[in-house]
Amino acid sequence: MIKKTPYLSYCSKGICEGCKLCVQGKKLVLFVNGLCSRDCFYCPLSEKRKNKKISWANERKLSDNTTIAIKEAIEEAKITNALGMGITGGDPLFDEEKTITFIQAFKKEFGKSFHTHIYLIPETVNEKNLTRLFKARLDEIRFHPNILKDIDSLKNEINKIKLASKFNWDVGIEIPTLPKSERNIFKLIDKTHKYISFINLNELEVSDTNLDLFSKMNYKIDENDFSGYIIKGSKETALNILKYFCSAQTKNLFQYKKRLIIRAKNIKTVFDKLNKYGDLERNIIYLNEFYPGFGYENKIENLSSKEKTKLSKLLEQNKKYLLKTGIKEKELILDGINFRFITSRKVIESFHDKLKNLKLKPALVTELPTYYSLPLDIEFL
Numbered sequence: 001m002i003k004k005t006p007y008l009s010y011c012s013k014g015i016c017e018g019c020k021l022c023v024q025g026k027k028l029v030l031f032v033n034g035l036c037s038r039d040c041f042y043c044p045l046s047e048k049r050k051n052k053k054i055s056w057a058n059e060r061k062l063s064d065n066t067t068i069a070i071k072e073a074i075e076e077a078k079i080t081n082a083l084g085m086g087i088t089g090g091d092p093l094f095d096e097e098k099t100i101t102f103i104q105a106f107k108k109e110f111g112k113s114f115h116t117h118i119y120l121i122p123e124t125v126n127e128k129n130l131t132r133l134f135k136a137r138l139d140e141i142r143f144h145p146n147i148l149k150d151i152d153s154l155k156n157e158i159n160k161i162k163l164a165s166k167f168n169w170d171v172g173i174e175i176p177t178l179p180k181s182e183r184n185i186f187k188l189i190d191k192t193h194k195y196i197s198f199i200n201l202n203e204l205e206v207s208d209t210n211l212d213l214f215s216k217m218n219y220k221i222d223e224n225d226f227s228g229y230i231i232k233g234s235k236e237t238a239l240n241i242l243k244y245f246c247s248a249q250t251k252n253l254f255q256y257k258k259r260l261i262i263r264a265k266n267i268k269t270v271f272d273k274l275n276k277y278g279d280l281e282r283n284i285i286y287l288n289e290f291y292p293g294f295g296y297e298n299k300i301e302n303l304s305s306k307e308k309t310k311l312s313k314l315l316e317q318n319k320k321y322l323l324k325t326g327i328k329e330k331e332l333i334l335d336g337i338n339f340r341f342i343t344s345r346k347v348i349e350s351f352h353d354k355l356k357n358l359k360l361k362p363a364l365v366t367e368l369p370t371y372y373s374l375p376l377d378i379e380f381l
């Protein structure tokens with residue numbers, strides 16, 4: 001029986017273990033790298049991530065050094081109260097060593113029950129890397145077979161899924177649903193059902209990188225979908241097939257939003273307000289040398305160590321000037337990630353002219369509680 005879940009998705013027998021935590025926003029998304037041997041026309045990876053050898057924990061860009069990156073990712077997991085981790089890419093096996101090291105480190109830090117699932121393409125799987133993943137205590141594999149090929153030609157890929165099913169973990173399939181692809185997906189289910197315990201069908205998502213190709217293929221955006229980035233006919237196809245259906249709305253709205261709300265609660269300072277959308281409303285004093293504007297997101301993610309040191313020094317220097325104006329130390333929180341001060345509305349209003357005299361930029365900001373506090377709305381005063 002097809003059931004509608006509370007998370008804007010459909011399922012036939014309940015949702016898989018890995019998804020249970022995802023939909024509550026309790027899973028860290030570890031993006032190992034954007035490298036992949038395939039070039040699916042529907043690939044949703046953004047320019048920022050596609051073909052880049054950069055790792056991310058949720059929205060936080062990780063250091064190149066794996067030991068430091070693990071510490072950063074664990075910090076991100078703690079701040080979002082994560083109880084598990086979804087490992088993705090690109091193809092995480094492009095950097096097998098890093099993937100294994102991360103799983104081992106997370107299991108060591110959070111214990112055996114920290115649920116880990118990984119997205120893999122069957123082509124790069126073999127007995128050796130599967131054994132390593134198993135020994136690292138991975139809990140679940142979600143395979144993405146090449147659905148752009150005729151399923152009858154995927155003998156080798158299906159054998160890899162069969163091989164993975166011999167280990168004591170959950171194996172499933174997760175694929176986007178191309179409109180009118182029912183026959184191909186039915187064939188895929190027919191050939192793999194003995195080796196898998198679930199299949200997740202995702203709505204086909206539009207992104208900056210696949211939009212042009214979608215238009216060339218005459219795919220249209222589903223205007224009835226409120227998110228505005230789902231291809232028409234994808235949901236209908238999935239519902240026609242339905243065994244398990246994990247919609248893009250679920251992924252984006254529930255997983256993402258719930259994780260952000262947890263994060264917001266954990267990072268909220270005494271001066272911040274958490275609004276009903278889970279965004280933080282803050283009173284900020286920006287440095288004249290570094291404040292949001294065009295390309296800010298990119299700029300902050302790519303600051304060099306030298307630039308960071310310079311901004312930290314400026315921050316410290318300005319703190320001294322601010323204290324001289326009469327602002328109390330407890331009224332200033334130094335934000336060393338965004339190189340700014342978080343303060344109270346009272347300070348912003350009562351000391352407005354003095355702040356301007358110091359060439360600082362007071363502002364009322366609404367922002368996402370992500371690592372780099374992405375601003376949604378800024379009013380410079």
Ligand code: SF4
Nearest residue numbers: 036038039040043090
């Ligand atoms: S397998 Fe996944 S990451 Fe690789 S190109 Fe296809 S959609 Fe992109």
